[in-house]
Amino acid sequence: MKPMNNLSVHELTDVDKERWDTFVQRCPDATFFHRAGWKRVIEEVFGHRCWFLFAEREGNIEGVLPLSQIKSRLFGNTLISLPFCVYGGVAASSIESREILTKAAVDMAESFGVDALEMRNIEQHQPSWEQKNLYVTFRKEIDPDPEVNMKNIPRKQRAMVRKGIKADLSADWDENSDRFYDAYSRSVHALGTPVFSRRLFSTLLDEFGDNCRILTVSREKKTISSVLSFYFRDEVLPYYGGGSSEARALKANDFMYWELMSRSAEDGIRIFDFGRSKEGAGSYSFKKNWGFEPRPLHYEYHLVNADTVPEVNPNNPKYQLFINLWRKLPLSVTQWLGPHIVKNLG
Secondary structure (H helix, E strand, O other): OOOEOOEEEEEOOHHHHHHHHHHHHHOOOOOHHHOOHHHHHHHHHHOOOEEEEEEEEOOEEEEEEEEEEEEEOOOEEEEEEOOOOOOOOOEEOOHHHHHHHHHHHHHHHHHHOOOEEEEEEOOOOOOOOEEEOOEEEEEEEOOOOHHHHHHOOOHHHHHHHHHHHOOOOEEEEEOOOHHHHHHHHHHHHHHOOOOOOHHHHHHHHHHHHHHEEEEEEEEOOEEEEEEEEEEEOOEEEEEEEEEOOOHHHHOHHHHHHHHHHHHHHHOOOOEEEEEEEEOOOHHHHHHHHOOOOEEEOEEEEEEOOOOOOOOOOOOOHHHHHHHHHHHHOOHHHHHHHHHHHHOOOO
């Protein structure tokens, strides 16, 4: 792209990864999902081409924009920042860098002839674009003192946590994703959603190291529930999780998130990011019960060949038959077939 006021756009290479991540670590707009490692994850695990763009002036990065294209006969053709991630869009330290990266993305979307360009922003940046008001996020400060955090949980939910604590459960960090995958795949199957591959989770652990950890809850050596979390600056983001059929009765998920919150607080983490939910969904109610307040997410769309915003989500009525049928399939079949389907959902 033609330079603007000495500002130019470049595509990420291996040489640039360290300074890209240094910028992301320091930029207030950036999230864990702006990290350079997502390029490897999306390209190697899902097979989608990525373009990680950065704006540079006089050798200094002023903005980053991770992009990936998902092209599917069933689910459409979209350029997204960033698929499989709840946050994305431009992270920039100047208005000029935000503008030049946004223009670069629009130009790419139009040259590729996609249905739409999707930016998954926490804050609204393009009010003139089409909007999707489907998702909210839940973020809350946590205190260094576990007793303060316990008191900040509303009474009914606090009772659920205490029941979990009394249920003879134990929580341990796992070095691999074996126990996690068992709990996660069973939960996803029950929801009627295709499961991700084992390779995704092993790649996440390998790529992000200590910034990606798994906490597993067990009882008498039997896996009950498990959660994979990301760590970014002073935040913890429980991102993928699940549990066995016994988890609800034992209040294992309540115990698990309390353990994660307590351990994070002890480690100096100050923000607990409960992640994205659809309004009205079960996860939405669960997070509100913990005293977290929903915050709208601004998913913004520049339409190219589409007339309306793409609706690739479980709320779309045309996917309900598939969801109901999926729940009836054997778990082993869903573990084999799911990754081939979910890679195109984003």
